[in-house]
Amino acid sequence: MEITREIELDAPREEVWAALTEAERLEEWFANVVELDARPGGDAVFRWENGEERRGVVEELEEERRLALRWDDDGLLEVELADADAGTVLVVRESSPDFGPALELQALRSSDGPTARWLGEMDECDARTQGAGIAALFTRPRTQQRAVQCVPTARASAR
Amino acid sequence: MQPSSEVFSALADPTRRFVVETLAARGDATATELAAELPVTRQAVTKHLAALGEAGLVDAQRSGRETRYRLTPAPLGDAVSWLEEVSGTWDDRLAALKRHLAETSSDKTP
Numbered sequence: 001m002e003i004t005r006e007i008e009l010d011a012p013r014e015e016v017w018a019a020l021t022e023a024e025r026l027e028e029w030f031a032n033v034v035e036l037d038a039r040p041g042g043d044a045v046f047r048w049e050n051g052e053e054r055r056g057v058v059e060e061l062e063e064e065r066r067l068a069l070r071w072d073d074d075g076l077l078e079v080e081l082a083d084a085d086a087g088t089v090l091v092v093r094e095s096s097p098d099f100g101p102a103l104e105l106q107a108l109r110s111s112d113g114p115t116a117r118w119l120g121e122m123d124e125c126d127a128r129t130q131g132a133g134i135a136a137l138f139t140r141p142r143t144q145q146r147a148v149q150c151v152p153t154a155r156a157s158a159r
Numbered sequence: 160m161q162p163s164s165e166v167f168s169a170l171a172d173p174t175r176r177f178v179v180e181t182l183a184a185r186g187d188a189t190a191t192e193l194a195a196e197l198p199v200t201r202q203a204v205t206k207h208l209a210a211l212g213e214a215g216l217v218d219a220q221r222s223g224r225e226t227r228y229r230l231t232p233a234p235l236g237d238a239v240s241w242l243e244e245v246s247g248t249w250d251d252r253l254a255a256l257k258r259h260l261a262e263t264s265s266d267k268t269p
Contacts, residue, residue: 003246007253011260019260029259030252098167102242105170109239114184
């Protein structure tokens with residue numbers, strides 16, 4: 001399973017490649033702080049202002065054509081460039097070993113089964129209490145939890 | 160934010176997903192009650208519940224002599240919405256790239 005995006009950009013391939021592989025250019029649109037050694041085996045570090053950090057290694061590099069980056073969680077990011085009439089077509093593919101289970105979970109949610117209903121109730125409850133319900137349910141001491149109104153209805157019918 | 164990898168390895172197992180479904184349907188349950196609904200032993204269910212607990216997906220609550228398990232909403236909700244989030248993030252990033260390229264090319268125009 002992978003996530004794929006294709007976009008047509010109004011810039012020549014050379015220009016798009018620079019925006020994808022030069023750290024100071026990447027800092028303009030991709031992440032807040034970027035270190036990238038753009039050659040096979042080179043290290044990559046991306047940091048975002050929310051504290052998120054991703055590390056990887058350049059697995060494949062074909063100048064102005066293709067770049068593959070292996071994340072340290074075993075995910076793979078591939079970018080491919082091709083000439084278009086007015087510019088460049090960029091294809092981005094991201095895959096991760098976690099996408100499989102995540103997809104199964106999505107299937108559980110869209111199946112209209114118990115998990116779907118349960119998550120739906122939790123969302124409703126969250127909306128009703130503006131987030132206080134669920135957060136409070138798991139941060140307050142257990143003795144106070146009974147006061148919280150947000151308990152899925154399935155709980156009552158199970159008894 | 161990406162859920163921890165324990166969340167996904169815990170959910171990679173179909174039996175554990177069934178445990179999640181059953182807990183969602185019942186509200187809460189003991190290991191014995193879950194074993195009655197699954198083609199596995201009570202011991203196996205206990206192991207699955209421990210794995211789900213370590214990933215933060217279920218919460219154990221002792222009540223008298225029995226331990227009742229229930230789902231914890233936040234990690235499961237995060238895991239479910241994560242794929243959409245990853246897709247959405249790429250849409251945002253590529254829109255930002257497009258803007259960035261437009262800006263840099265207009266910089267060069269005299």
